[in-house]
Amino acid sequence: MDGGAAREFTEFVSARGRALLRTAHALTGSQHAAEDLVQTALAKALLRWSRLHGDAEPYVRRIMYNEYVSWWRWRKRRAEVLTADPPERGTPTGEDTALRVAVRAALGTLPPRQRAVLVLRYLEDLSEREVADLLGVSPGTVASQASRALATLRGRMPELDGVEAR
Incomplete structure (x- = not known):
C-alpha cells in the first residue's frame, strides 16, 4: 500500500x-x-x-x-x-434514556436478520432497497422482516404502541 x-x-x-x-x-x-x-x-x-x-x-x-x-x-x-444485556454505562436517568435502554435490550432478543434490518432501516436510515442490496435479499423480505421485528418489539414493550417507524 x-x-x-x-x-x-x-x-x-x-x-x-x-x-x-x-x-x-x-x-x-x-x-x-x-x-x-x-x-x-x-x-x-x-x-x-x-x-x-x-x-x-x-x-x-x-x-x-x-x-x-x-x-x-x-x-x-x-x-x-x-x-442481550447492554454494557454497563452507569445508571440511566430520564424517561427517554430508560426507553432507549429497554429498546436496546429488546433488540438483543431479536433474530440476527431482523435485528440487522431494524438497525439498517432505522438507525442507519437506509431505504428498503439499500437494506435489501446490503443483505442480499429482496425489498419484500426487508419489509416483512421489519414488520415482524417491530411487531415482536411492540409485543414485548407495550410502551412502543404509539411509536411510528419512520
Missing part, C-alpha cells in the same frame, strides 16, 4: 470509525464484539483499499453486515448463548 492510500485509510477510520462502531454495537449488543466486528471489517477493506474508488463506507458496512451474519451462524452451530 502506498503512502497516499495509507493516509486515505487512516483519514477514513478517523472520520467514520465512531459511526461504524455505533452500528456494530447496535448489531452485536456488546462493546467487545462491536470492536471486533469493526476491526475485522476494516482489516478486510484495507486489503482492497487501493482498488476502492469513491466512497468506501458502503463497502466497509457491507463487510460488517456480512461478518455479523456469518458470526451469528457460526455461533448458532456451536449453541453458544449470546447476551
